[in-house]
Amino acid sequence: MEEYIIQKLIDITGKENAKVTIAQRLAYSYDATANFQAMPDLVLSPANMGEIQQIVKTCSEYRIPIISRGSGTNLAAGTVPNAGGVILLFNRMNRVLDFDEENLTITVQPGVVTQHINELVEPKGLFYPPDPSSMKISTIGGNVSENSGGLRGLKYGVTRDYVKGLSVVLPNGEILKTGGKLTKDVAGYDLTSLFVGSEGTIGVITEITLGLIPTPQTKQTLLVFYDQLETAAQTVSSIIAAKVVPTTLEFMDKGTIENVEDYMKIGLPTDCEAMLLIELDGDMQTVGKEMQLVLKICKEHGAKSTQLAQSEEEALQLSTARRVALSVLARKRPTTILEDATVPRSEIANMVKEIQRIADKYNLMIFTFGHAGDGNLHPTCLTDARDKEEMERVEAAFSEIFDSALRLGGTITGEHGVGEMKAPYLEWKIGESGIEVMKGIKQSIDPLNIMNPGKIFAKDRKQRVVVHS
Amino acid sequence: MEEYIIQKLIDITGKENAKVTIAQRLAYSYDATANFQAMPDLVLSPANMGEIQQIVKTCSEYRIPIISRGSGTNLAAGTVPNAGGVILLFNRMNRVLDFDEENLTITVQPGVVTQHINELVEPKGLFYPPDPSSMKISTIGGNVSENSGGLRGLKYGVTRDYVKGLSVVLPNGEILKTGGKLTKDVAGYDLTSLFVGSEGTIGVITEITLGLIPTPQTKQTLLVFYDQLETAAQTVSSIIAAKVVPTTLEFMDKGTIENVEDYMKIGLPTDCEAMLLIELDGDMQTVGKEMQLVLKICKEHGAKSTQLAQSEEEALQLSTARRVALSVLARKRPTTILEDATVPRSEIANMVKEIQRIADKYNLMIFTFGHAGDGNLHPTCLTDARDKEEMERVEAAFSEIFDSALRLGGTITGEHGVGEMKAPYLEWKIGESGIEVMKGIKQSIDPLNIMNPGKIFAKDRKQRVVVHS
Numbered sequence: 056m057e058e059y060i061i062q063k064l065i066d067i068t069g070k071e072n073a074k075v076t077i078a079q080r081l082a083y084s085y086d087a088t089a090n091f092q093a094m095p096d097l098v099l100s101p102a103n104m105g106e107i108q109q110i111v112k113t114c115s116e117y118r119i120p121i122i123s124r125g126s127g128t129n130l131a132a133g134t135v136p137n138a139g140g141v142i143l144l145f146n147r148m149n150r151v152l153d154f155d156e157e158n159l160t161i162t163v164q165p166g167v168v169t170q171h172i173n174e175l176v177e178p179k180g181l182f183y184p185p186d187p188s189s190m191k192i193s194t195i196g197g198n199v200s201e202n203s204g205g206l207r208g209l210k211y212g213v214t215r216d217y218v219k220g221l222s223v224v225l226p227n228g229e230i231l232k233t234g235g236k237l238t239k240d241v242a243g244y245d246l247t248s249l250f251v252g253s254e255g256t257i258g259v260i261t262e263i264t265l266g267l268i269p270t271p272q273t274k275q276t277l278l279v280f281y282d283q284l285e286t287a288a289q290t291v292s293s294i295i296a297a298k299v300v301p302t303t304l305e306f307m308d309k310g311t312i313e314n315v316e317d318y319m320k321i322g323l324p325t326d327c328e329a330m331l332l333i334e335l336d337g338d339m340q341t342v343g344k345e346m347q348l349v350l351k352i353c354k355e356h357g358a359k360s361t362q363l364a365q366s367e368e369e370a371l372q373l374s375t376a377r378r379v380a381l382s383v384l385a386r387k388r389p390t391t392i393l394e395d396a397t398v399p400r401s402e403i404a405n406m407v408k409e410i411q412r413i414a415d416k417y418n419l420m421i422f423t424f425g426h427a428g429d430g431n432l433h434p435t436c437l438t439d440a441r442d443k444e445e446m447e448r449v450e451a452a453f454s455e456i457f458d459s460a461l462r463l464g465g466t467i468t469g470e471h472g473v474g475e476m477k478a479p480y481l482e483w484k485i486g487e488s489g490i491e492v493m494k495g496i497k498q499s500i501d502p503l504n505i506m507n508p509g510k511i512f513a514k515d516r517k518q519r520v521v522v523h524s
Numbered sequence: 525m526e527e528y529i530i531q532k533l534i535d536i537t538g539k540e541n542a543k544v545t546i547a548q549r550l551a552y553s554y555d556a557t558a559n560f561q562a563m564p565d566l567v568l569s570p571a572n573m574g575e576i577q578q579i580v581k582t583c584s585e586y587r588i589p590i591i592s593r594g595s596g597t598n599l600a601a602g603t604v605p606n607a608g609g610v611i612l613l614f615n616r617m618n619r620v621l622d623f624d625e626e627n628l629t630i631t632v633q634p635g636v637v638t639q640h641i642n643e644l645v646e647p648k649g650l651f652y653p654p655d656p657s658s659m660k661i662s663t664i665g666g667n668v669s670e671n672s673g674g675l676r677g678l679k680y681g682v683t684r685d686y687v688k689g690l691s692v693v694l695p696n697g698e699i700l701k702t703g704g705k706l707t708k709d710v711a712g713y714d715l716t717s718l719f720v721g722s723e724g725t726i727g728v729i730t731e732i733t734l735g736l737i738p739t740p741q742t743k744q745t746l747l748v749f750y751d752q753l754e755t756a757a758q759t760v761s762s763i764i765a766a767k768v769v770p771t772t773l774e775f776m777d778k779g780t781i782e783n784v785e786d787y788m789k790i791g792l793p794t795d796c797e798a799m800l801l802i803e804l805d806g807d808m809q810t811v812g813k814e815m816q817l818v819l820k821i822c823k824e825h826g827a828k829s830t831q832l833a834q835s836e837e838e839a840l841q842l843s844t845a846r847r848v849a850l851s852v853l854a855r856k857r858p859t860t861i862l863e864d865a866t867v868p869r870s871e872i873a874n875m876v877k878e879i880q881r882i883a884d885k886y887n888l889m890i891f892t893f894g895h896a897g898d899g900n901l902h903p904t905c906l907t908d909a910r911d912k913e914e915m916e917r918v919e920a921a922f923s924e925i926f927d928s929a930l931r932l933g934g935t936i937t938g939e940h941g942v943g944e945m946k947a948p949y950l951e952w953k954i955g956e957s958g959i960e961v962m963k964g965i966k967q968s969i970d971p972l973n974i975m976n977p978g979k980i981f982a983k984d985r986k987q988r989v990v991v992h993s
Contacts, residue, residue: 157761157870180767202710213708215717216685229957236868238898239682239938241671241721242946242953243962243980248684248717252710269767292626298649298738338810399705401626429707469708477711484711488698492969493713499964511712 056096056139060117064097064141067109072147074098083124083142088476089390090440091132098142104224104261111259112228114141120508123255125197128189130393131474133201133254137509143259145196151175152262158236160219162264165196182270184211188378199263202252204470209428210302213470215251222262223250226501236264254472255507257500271336275346276370278362279353280327287329288404290356291427295400297352299345303334304428305377308407311384311422315376318383323376327359331427332377380424381435388437394453396460397431397469409459410434417452431469457483478513525565525608529586533566533610536578541616543567552593552611557945558859559909560601564591564611571616573693573730580728581697583610589977592724594666597658599862600943602670602723606978612728614665620644621731627705629688631733634665651739653680657847668732671721673939678897679771682939684720691731692719695970705733723941724976726969740805744815745839747831748822749796756798757873759825760896764869766821768814772803773897774846777876780853780891784845787852792845796828800896801846849893850904857906863922865929866900866938878928879903886921900938926952947982
């Protein structure tokens with residue numbers, strides 16, 4: 056990027072809101088994805104939609120990439136500036152614009168930290184359900200761009216289910232407003248849903264209207280341990296088949312349990328093969344009745360032991376056992392690669408066994424935990440990015456894991472997004488015609504390809520090497 | 525359309541599955557929308573996806589419009605073949621392909637009548653919530669193409685919320701498969717949501733995977749009558765503010781009540797200004813408690829009288845009072861025009877008063893009923909399409925109604941779709957940039973404009989004539 060263009064861009068936000076030195080820019084050269092890094096030319100913190108329009112128009116004029124970035128917790132290299140350009144930060148656009156208790160909506164700027172939304176609405180008896188593990192630091196703008204999931208997805212869905220309206224600065228600098236404080240709107244194509252999960256590739260999101268729901272009256276938390284993977288997985292299906300939909304229905308494998316117990320020392324049995332964390336919420340009486348039914352189902356499927364939280368503190372401790380899984384595992388080796396292969400709920404046991412088989416085949420340390428209720432698993436590989444030979448095995452293993460997920464009717468990514476990392480695999484899921492349709496949409500909205508280029512769409516397709524008999 | 529092309533197309537389905545005579549084609553020259561009619565050149569009933577691919581490829585070769593049609597209940601002239609071409613019927617593609625109780629999904633062909641889905645899954649304790657008034661005759665393919673709403677939308681959402689995967693024949697004849705039996709999937713842009721509600725303009729939907737939920741244990745039904753519109757509307761907001769989300773929260777104005785009582789003779793008080801139909805569902809105890817709270821709120825807002833159904837038969841009678849509204853009103857004059865202007869819930873009273881003001885201004889008979897809980901009203905004009913002068917007043921009045929809805933933060937269509945009828949108004953809602961983005965998507969997927977041309981996008985924009993001070 057030439058100096059005069061950089062200066063032109065800095066003039067828009069003022070130099071106090073621009074990061075230009077190498078040391079400053081280095082901090083924005085990577086996100087939470089191992090093994091991806093590239094330097095941005097400039098990092099800007101615009102104050103409002105008008106400044107973003109000016110930045111976008113300038114970038115459009117000089118064909119400069121724009122990468123919108125929240126807190127950089129992305130796990131698919133979605134915010135790594137692999138073609139250089141300008142990183143847009145939203146740290147100055149972090150205000151709540153409107154909280155409407157009558158229509159159960161909240162309108163916010165993209166820089167608001169997701170957890171702050173719940174802190175604001177909970178005292179009013181309201182609730183924003185999507186809870187990605189990163190919610191204490193990730194921004195709502197990032198969550199919307201990635202269509203983030205979370206632990207409550209089984210009962211309450213994902214980010215897209217709560218986005219009712221958006222303001223977007225389009226690649227040509229024009230403003231697009233979609234949806235509104237409306238429950239129903241069929242005025243043309245669903246642009247709101249298109250922008251949710253579009254990973255910054257077709258516009259810069261500047262305002263977000265979210266739907267809220269009443270807070271459930273109560274919650275109960277249960278841990279269940281199994282000697283066999285299959286019986287844990289069968290429990291998951293049987294609970295749903297009994298018409299009980301838990302808020303949370305999480306899974307941890309043996310290795311994850313051992314590591315968590317080693318760290319937390321709360322008495323988790325380490326001689327079992329699988330653990331389920333089950334949370335029910337709703338009306339007090341209903342939850343009580345449903346929990347009895349869940350306990351019965353767990354026992355029928357041969358649960359080794361169960362632990363029902365008797366207090367809020369204990370409930371927190373039990374759910375923390377699952378929430379810390381990633382950070383506990385991450386301590387073991389220099390590099391952690393967290394994936395999110397997802398399958399239909401009925402295929403959970405098959406998928407976990409596939410992951411174990413593949414880990415053995417490539418001689419890798421892969422532990423699995425995740426959202427069993429919605430089939431969204433997190434096989435987590437503990438490795439060392441400096442070991443080239445091992446990293447080749449890691450890549451081969453994950454290729455095979457994606458392949459297995461797809462053969463079981465699943466997808467390559469349940470909640471992390473495609474980014475740069477999974478772009479070579481996207482065609483495996485959606486086929487050549489799907490890629491063509493998506494590329495057509497991208498080109499029609501962003502013909503100069505300035506919005507987060509190199510994401511979602513890969514330069515080269517990946518061969519599906521596994522031969523199926 | 526030249527004879528040899530027609531013959532080529534007939535050869536694909538066989539002549540027993542083609543309608544060619546004028547009398548046969550006439551039946552497909554209109555849908556449920558008053559005042560729109562155009563003759564198709566041919567009507568075909570393909571047997572499977574392969575035949576649809578052949579039809580689409582042939583139509584693409586000769587630039588012939590393709591209009592997918594379910595049962596023709598569309599209310600926005602969405603299936604009128606205004607540029608001629610081929611009507612595709614799905615009466616031979618009406619099979620249930622898969623019912624998966626473990627993953628709570630059902631996969632169907634587009635020709636399945638929506639109500640049949642519930643008849644099939646209900647004995648298993650499952651439930652497909654979207655319930656457009658036409659559900660006894662409309663097809664799921666039509667519902668998906670229009671993103672149909674219904675009376676249970678407040679609590680359970682609309683069709684899009686239940687579509688998990690689609691198979692589509694694209695305008696180039698290729699097959700696109702989106703989503704799957706998955707709760708979470710972020711592999712690229714959300715094409716499933718894009719095709720839901722796309723009104724047949726970007727492809728032919730050939731398979732649909734729907735999510736199901738457990739059937740609520742019980743339901744209670746209440747009618748409430750008010751002397752004032754405002755107090756009825758305030759009740760709606762207060763119920764939601766009390767964190768109760770009814771399944772159904774419907775509204776009828778004075779004129780609608782009078783007409784329904786005149787027809788049904790079930791003792792509805794005709795000396796009131798507004799009626800609410802409130803249905804709660806869920807766990808027995810919860811519903812009981814919530815109904816007590818709802819009754820208290822109704823009384824606090826000065827409800828004139830309430831009627832709580834004491835039996836299933838009575839509940840059915842009360843809800844029928846609302847469900848028959850349209851057909852009862854339609855008897856009054858030769859032509860019925862049913863609109864679906866939608867506003868945020870908090871603006872219901874303002875919107876109903878606007879509709880009454882506009883009806884008076886243009887000296888028209890407009891009654892209003894609809895889904896108060898989600899702000900989706902149905903102002904219904906009883907008129908006579910043969911009276912040109914009156915029809916001009918009708919058009920002017922609806923222009924003003926759309927304008928009022930938008931000024932109140934609403935939309936031009938909540939659940940009927942844009943079709944041909946509302947296309948001139950679409951820009952009012954989504955702006956010039958919204959039209960450009962939508963047109964870009966349409967052109968990128970259907971560059972020859974063979975898929976339901978003349979729908980969603982208007983030849984001419986409509987001037988917004990109302991001057992706001």
